Structures are given as structure tokens and as C-alpha cells.
Amino acid sequence: MTAEQLILIIEDDLQTRRFLKSSLNHRGWRTVDADCAKTGLALLNSENPDLVILDLGLPDMDGIAVTRRLRQLSDLPILILSARSQEQNKIMALDAGADDYLTKPFGSGELHARLQALLRRVSRSFGSTEVFETGRLKVDLARRQVFLSDHEVRITPIEYRLLSMLVRHAGAVVTHRQLLQEVWGAEHIHDQHYLRIYMGQLRHKLEANPARPRYLLTEIGVGYRLSVNEEVKPR
Template structure:
């Protein structure tokens, strides 16, 4: 994505009013938008127009949004933001486990939508540019040297704490499910051992947060997972 060309967003949504609202707000903020009213047309546009990001509704007329998310993930690693009226935790977990990068529940604020989209694009840019240092507020993570700093002072963290933090850094601004964190840090046989996360996240918060009970950086997504907050979160 060049500086001259604004990011292209594909909106896959069957409700005309929601599509119109999204297009109006996204174009006002400088995004380019293409639309599809069903999963089949959405897949075709992914192949023909190569969007930078997809906003996807789960309740499509021709296929289930979870299945479409899996199809999109097979085609490409482009960011997928699920936008859905299904607010139950299990729906969020299913979408994220299927390969979605983030999940926003209807009704939503346009400000939060914009912040989530910006976080998704920053993650893509970090991956593309192979950025070796992550910075938000007073927290800095040197990914090349595997070192963590708060306000310029190095913080000693254990190897497991670092693996947990580095995963959250890779997905900064986005929710990462309990299942994904457990699988990547401890292995597939531990995907149900959520007490591991509670213990180690508690340790990280005591090392990185001014007030661990009200974390600035390491946020809880109740029942779903954790999110590393960025400056404009």
C-alpha cells in the first residue's frame, strides 16, 4: 500500500442500510470501499480487486459467516474484521478461531470501528516492514533482542511471559482468544488450561502496569481473550 493510494476495504454485508452507513463513514475518513451483499460475491471481489481489509457480517443469505471466514483465510492472510449482531461470547470465539482478526458487535460506534481498522492495518504494516521495536505509551518491546522496557527501564520477564507478550504485540490493538494464546505458548494439549493465562497475565500486569487492577496495556476481553491496547485504543 503506497502513501498515495488509500486502503481499500471490502464490506460483505447483506443489509443495504448497514452497507450505506459503513460506506459513508469509511469514505469520510479517507478509506476506499467496495461492497458485496453475499459471500459468493465477496469471495469474487477478494480475488479480482485484492482489498487491503475485509469487514464481514456473519448473517449472510448464501453462506454462514464462520464458513466464509475460513474460506477467506484459505485464500489470503488479509485482515478480517467481523461485524455482527451476534453478541454471545461463543460467536466471537468461533469467528476468531476460524481466522477473523477482530470482532465488533452491532450496534457500534464509528469511532471504535475506525480505531479497530487502524489497528488491523498497523499490524499488517508491522509484518510487512518487519518492525523490530514495538512502542505504546511507556511500554517498549525490542523484538530483535527480546527485551522489554517501561519508561526506558528494562523489565525482567520470564521466557513464557515474553512469549505471551510477543503474541499480543503481533496482534496489538486486536483481541487474541484464550485458545490461541494457550496453543501458541503452551501447545495444543493445553488449550483448555485457562488458569495458565490467569497466572501469567497477572504476573505480566504486576510488572508492566502502574495499577494491575486497572490495566492500561493488557486488557481483558471477558470470556474471549486479551488485547494489548495501543495509544489510540
């Protein structure tokens, strides 16, 4: 993160906005905020932020619709904040184009970690390299190779497509629907048993303890996340 990075906060609750601004400013982020969708979309054009934090419960426009509009206008990372904890709301927001979802109440530490993960993913996508590393795991996207502690792990083409999708969205949750459509095609978006089978196979190959995964995490009812809690080394 650099001092120039700016976060656009679109949140109608004043107390939450104050908390977000205070927490983010304390950690070195710059912020600009809006209390409705109309103002937020205008600030997107005028302020050129690096990342958007969006509340789903806005007074003038449904948050899912705002997410779709933001995605039409920009590829910026979008972090959803919402008191709506139901899995379907998370799925709808992520399928609409959001990159991550944080349920209220939340701590400033978790918020900061999610934002850092999103920006690391953006920096990797614009980098000149296609090698991703976290902990003992390394994925060479250019050569389609996977390593644990520098020892190559043999995985199947389908396992690789699944893992590479998670790598491209590392640190953010990817929904079942997104994974199924990307790996198997639109006709298989309801075949979640495919994911359970192949994710189980990947965990047995990549995790020290498949029952307690370190890298390939389940977001219950929503999808999967490739954890980047350890230092990520894009190179």
C-alpha cells in the same frame, strides 16, 4: 492509512452497508461492497482489497465458513461485524481466522480505530524492524527485551512468549485457545488458569495499576488484547 487503501465490505443488510460506506468514505477509505458471500469472495480476487469487513449473518453461507475461506485465500486483516453478541460466536470467528470482532450496534469512531489498529499491525509485520512501542511500553522482539520508560523489565520466558503473541496481534483480540496453543501447546488449550496466572504476573510488572490495566486488556470470556490506543511507533 493511504488514499489507495481499499476495504471490502461483505454485508447483506442494505442500511448497514450504506452506513459503513458513508462512514468509511468520509474518513478517506475507498470501499467496495457485496451483499453475499459468493460476490464477496469474487471481489476479493478481482479488487485486491487491503482489509475485509465481514458480517456473520449472510444469506448464502455461514459467516464462520466464509472467514475460513477468506483466510485460506489471503492474509488480509478480517474485521467481523455481527449482531451476535454471545462470547462463543466471537471465539469461533476469531479461531477461524478473523483478526477482530465488533458487535452491532457500533459507532463510526470505534470502527475507524479498530481498522487503523489492524492496518498498523499489518504494516509492522511487513516492516524491517522488530521493535514495538505504545505509550511507555517498548518490546524489542529481536533482542527479546521489554522496557517501560526505557528501563528494562525482567520477565520470564513464558511471560515473554505470552507478551510477544499479543504484540504480534496488537490492537486485536487473541482468544484463550490461540494463546494457550501458542505458548503452552495444543494439549493445554483448556487450561485457562495458566493465562490468568501469567497475565496477572505480567500486569504487575508492566501496568501502573494492575487492577485497571492500560496495556493488557481482558476481553471477558474471549481472550486478551494489547491496547494500542496511544500512538504506536513502529520503527
